[in-house]
Amino acid sequence: xxxxxxxxxxxxxxxxxxxxxxxxxxxxxxxxxxxxxxxxxxxxxxxxxxxxxxxxxxxxxxxxxxxxxxxxxxxxxxxx
Numbered sequence: 001x002x003x004x005x006x007x008x009x010x011x012x013x014x015x016x017x018x019x020x021x022x023x024x025x026x027x028x029x030x031x032x033x034x035x036x037x038x039x040x041x042x043x044x045x046x047x048x049x050x051x052x053x054x055x056x057x058x059x060x061x062x063x064x065x066x067x068x069x070x071x072x073x074x075x076x077x078x079x080x
Contacts, residue, residue: 001036001052003029003061006043014078024075025068032060 005025007018022040029036036053048065050058068075 001033001050001057003036003038003053004049004051005038005040005065006045006047006049007040008044008046009042011046014076016078017072017076020076021068021072025065028064028068029061032064033057 007013018040022038026038029038048058048062050061053061
């Protein structure tokens with residue numbers, strides 16, 4: 001299975017946020033889907049693609065993404 005997250009390139013995210021997100025989400029993903037591949041890219045809009053997974057997998061991954069973003073104050077410390 002391959003999960004691709006697209007982040008709107010017009011979003012104003014703090015420096016290092018995407019890289020930190022990749023690390024945190026990959027750790028969470030490995031707990032449920034250790035063989036899954038994950039990538040993040042900048043795009044014209046936000047989105048997610050789950051290739052090779054079921055509808056249930058997509059729902060689980062979508063919840064994981066939401067929980068990861070919502071907990072960013074726990075895993076991301078922007079440079080001050």
